[in-house]
Amino acid sequence: MARYELVKRSVALITLTNPPVNALSSAVRHAIAKSMDHALNDPKVTAVVICGENGRFCGGADIREFAGPLRGPPLVPLLDAIEAGEKPVVAAIEGVALGGGFELALVCHYRIAHFKARLGLPEVTLGILPAAGGTQRLPRLIGIPAALELITTGRHISAQEALKLGIVDQVTEQNACEVAVEFALRAVAKPLSSRRVSMLTTPCPPDLDGLLEAVTMQVKKKARGVMAPLACIQAVRAAATMPYSKGIKRESELMATLFNSGQARALQYCFFAQRTAGKWTLPSGAQWNNSKPREIRSAAIIGLGTMGRGIVVSLARVGISVIAVESEKKLLETGKQMVIGMLERDAKRRGVSASLNLLKFTLSLQDLKDVDLVIEAVFEDMALKKRVFQELSKVCRPATLLCTNTSGLDVDALAGVTDRPHLVVGMHFFSPAHVMKLLEVVCGPRSSSETIATAMILGKRMGKVSVAVGNCPGFVGNRMLKPYLDQATFLLEEGATPEQIDKALEDFGFAMGVFRMSDLAGLDVGWRVRKESGLTGPDVDPKNPPRRRQGRRYCPIPDMVCEQGRFGQKTGRGWYMYDKPGGTNAKPDPLIQNLLEMYRSRYGIQPRNISDQEIIERCLFALANEGFRILEDGIAARPEDIDVIYLFGYGFPRHGGGPMFYASMVGLERVLERLEHYHQAHPDVPHLEPSPLLKKLVACGSPPVQKWREHIKTMHSHL
Numbered sequence: 001m002a003r004y005e006l007v008k009r010s011v012a013l014i015t016l017t018n019p020p021v022n023a024l025s026s027a028v029r030h031a032i033a034k035s036m037d038h039a040l041n042d043p044k045v046t047a048v049v050i051c052g053e054n055g056r057f058c059g060g061a062d063i064r065e066f067a068g069p070l071r072g073p074p075l076v077p078l079l080d081a082i083e084a085g086e087k088p089v090v091a092a093i094e095g096v097a098l099g100g101g102f103e104l105a106l107v108c109h110y111r112i113a114h115f116k117a118r119l120g121l122p123e124v125t126l127g128i129l130p131a132a133g134g135t136q137r138l139p140r141l142i143g144i145p146a147a148l149e150l151i152t153t154g155r156h157i158s159a160q161e162a163l164k165l166g167i168v169d170q171v172t173e174q175n176a177c178e179v180a181v182e183f184a185l186r187a188v189a190k191p192l193s194s195r196r197v198s199m200l201t202t203p204c205p206p207d208l209d210g211l212l213e214a215v216t217m218q219v220k221k222k223a224r225g226v227m228a229p230l231a232c233i234q235a236v237r238a239a240a241t242m243p244y245s246k247g248i249k250r251e252s253e254l255m256a257t258l259f260n261s262g263q264a265r266a267l268q269y270c271f272f273a274q275r276t277a278g279k280w281t282l283p284s285g286a287q288w289n290n291s292k293p294r295e296i297r298s299a300a301i302i303g304l305g306t307m308g309r310g311i312v313v314s315l316a317r318v319g320i321s322v323i324a325v326e327s328e329k330k331l332l333e334t335g336k337q338m339v340i341g342m343l344e345r346d347a348k349r350r351g352v353s354a355s356l357n358l359l360k361f362t363l364s365l366q367d368l369k370d371v372d373l374v375i376e377a378v379f380e381d382m383a384l385k386k387r388v389f390q391e392l393s394k395v396c397r398p399a400t401l402l403c404t405n406t407s408g409l410d411v412d413a414l415a416g417v418t419d420r421p422h423l424v425v426g427m428h429f430f431s432p433a434h435v436m437k438l439l440e441v442v443c444g445p446r447s448s449s450e451t452i453a454t455a456m457i458l459g460k461r462m463g464k465v466s467v468a469v470g471n472c473p474g475f476v477g478n479r480m481l482k483p484y485l486d487q488a489t490f491l492l493e494e495g496a497t498p499e500q501i502d503k504a505l506e507d508f509g510f511a512m513g514v515f516r517m518s519d520l521a522g523l524d525v526g527w528r529v530r531k532e533s534g535l536t537g538p539d540v541d542p543k544n545p546p547r548r549r550q551g552r553r554y555c556p557i558p559d560m561v562c563e564q565g566r567f568g569q570k571t572g573r574g575w576y577m578y579d580k581p582g583g584t585n586a587k588p589d590p591l592i593q594n595l596l597e598m599y600r601s602r603y604g605i606q607p608r609n610i611s612d613q614e615i616i617e618r619c620l621f622a623l624a625n626e627g628f629r630i631l632e633d634g635i636a637a638r639p640e641d642i643d644v645i646y647l648f649g650y651g652f653p654r655h656g657g658g659p660m661f662y663a664s665m666v667g668l669e670r671v672l673e674r675l676e677h678y679h680q681a682h683p684d685v686p687h688l689e690p691s692p693l694l695k696k697l698v699a700c701g702s703p704p705v706q707k708w709r710e711h712i713k714t715m716h717s718h719l
């Protein structure tokens with residue numbers, strides 16, 4: 001867990017050896033303590049260098065150990081002892097120095113960083129704070145404002161920025177470890193007292209209270225209801241106002257509060273869920289680590305609407321040459337200008353040159369004959385998509401992968417019209433596609449493992465979080481959205497307002513409430529789908545009683561809003577009113593209020609006061625209930641996959657963990673009891689009827705979310 005060697009006859013080189021990130025597990029802490037003891041007591045040793053194996057200094061505390069009781073030497077006294085030692089200790093930072101790894105570097109008397117290294121205190125993103133002295137040492141080293149920014153955001157910084165801030169003493173392009181050994185030899189004769197960061201006086205800004213107040217406001221606005229950044233601010237205040245010995249106690253008290261909180265558990269769950277999500281498996285045994293992806297050098301996008309443009313940008317900025325196809329000259333020209341503008345802005349922001357030479361724009365599908373992969377992003381219309389796929393079958397070489405960016409149509413039906421169903425897969429991007437990190441990779445029953453592996457890795461290459469899902473209407477994300485949206489509109493019928501529902505969801509932590517989100521996405525898309533499926537419009541069977549379709553409760557209010565030409569932000573009116581078409585500042589609209597009142601009186605609905613609790617329970621438990629059904633159906637392989645989809649695609653708050661983790665945190669028994677209650681009150685809403693899997697899990701004693709998989713017996717697993 002740590003290798004000890006004597007180099008240059010007098011330097012003790014301690015190498016952390018805990019792959020993949022040299023996390024500070026109990027065994028590593030134990031090995032560091034033993035090695036330091038050895039080094040400090042060996043008279044041959046005049047200086048110490050600490051580095052990490054495989055070009056990675058240290059990724060911090062071992063997060064997996066957080067779930068159990070503390071074993072092995074605690075970190076704070078271990079680090080204090082390194083700093084207090086009488087021999088100079090130099091940190092050789094390569095790869096990463098994060099969290100406890102950064103705190104380890106801070107107790108070393110000198111820090112040498114490789115120019116590609118990244119440093120940071122990301123604890124806040126895990127719902128905790130840097131509790132091995134990080135909140136006390138960093139402000140002493142670089143001052144309160146800079147330390148506050150790093151600690152409350154968890155931002156990683158480059159070695160160059162660390163040098164500018166005074167965190168590291170030297171940045172090198174050579175082997176950091178070798179440079180550190182030479183540095184250590186030179187440091188032997190120098191006094192150490194000024195190098196012990198905990199002994200420094202924290203440089204205090206003139207208006208400390210004002211600064212802390214301003215940062216508190218910022219943090220509250222950005223991360224509503226999130227505890228960790230606020231605790232970080234309090235810990236930094238202690239660094240400014242208390243001696244180190246007291247500050248470190250305050251840090252530890254704050255950590256204890258955070259450590260046991262539901263938010264910390266949720267955020268740590270999110271960390272692992274995100275990493276688990278890429279590990280797909282198929283019933284055939286093919287999986288992420290035994291299926292070889294194809295290399296994709298060239299791609300084509302069909303359709304230059306909002307989605308198509310975002311996909312072109314996502315591909316081009318990772319160096320893939322792209323042919324973009326439109327059906328009309330005018331649309332092609334508009335799309336081209338938009339894509340070029342987006343790429344140029346993106347390149348400027350990242351300080352690189354725009355990869356415009358990778359782009360080609362055409363009206364002819366014939367130009368696609370040699371590309372490695374095509375992503376179709378035309379209008380959401382099955383007949384049109386089928387025509388495109390038939391055409392692609394004819395023009396593209398037999399090995400070209402054919403992908404569809406449908407948000408819910410049958411991927412297998414599209415595969416069926418091609419000459420290569422095994423090379424067809426869904427790649428469901430989220431709008432705007434160059435910004436949103438989620439990619440649902442929709443595996444049809446005939447998609448080959450190579451095809452799935454290629455789409456998953458391509459997503460990763462574009463910086464996306466790729467999640468493999470099965471093929472069913474709406475896949476995972478949009479299938480679950482339906483019961484969630486339905487509950488919101490039923491609550492409108494019963495007496496709530498769009499603002500009230502949105503506020504409850506935003507207070508819960510959603511980036512946007514359901515109505516503001518729908519206004520942003522555009523209300524007309526769903527309206528068209530409902531018309532096509534005979535739920536509204538001239539094709540509705542007149543024998544249907546009002547507010548009922550296909551034997552279940554139906555709320556026609558969204559259709560009535562659309563009938564007035566209110567399609568959301570783009571038309572300046574939707575569930576809210578906006579200053580102008582395309583405006584983003586949502587204001588409550590009295591016309592919507594009137595519409596709701598007239599609607600209720602027309603159907604004799606007595607509006608009632610609806611509590612925020614009911615809003616949250618009905619929307620979120622209906623959402624999770626559909627998640628349980630998705631697990632039963634084998635459309636998602638694990639609850640973690642569903643949660644990652646909702647975190648990255650639908651603005652579910654990370655500190656809630658995602659709908660499935662949230663349900664487990666509330667308690668499955670309670671979720672079951674509330675769903676039974678609401679289903680009894682609304683028997684014509686099947687989505688409120690508790691799913692068999694939920695009942696089964698409760699009957700099995702409500703196991704933790706990571707164990708649900710053992711209880712899911714899918715006869716027809718799609719994954």
Ligand code: 3H9
Nearest residue numbers: 021023059060061062063064098099100122130131132275
């Ligand atoms: C802390 O330090 C608290 C202290 O202040 C004081 C306490 C008293 N622990 O991300 P990757 C696993 S809190 C355990 O795919 P990359 C990860 O799950 C900690 N496991 O690689 C994955 O496992 P698997 C503060 C960890 O190259 C594998 O390593 N530190 C840890 O894309 C590869 O990970 C952080 O928050 C860990 N600390 O990115 C840093 N880190 O193969 C968290 C990783 O089974 N880590 N794993 O799926 C990261 O941000 C990234 O992993 C890193 C590498 C940038 C290091």
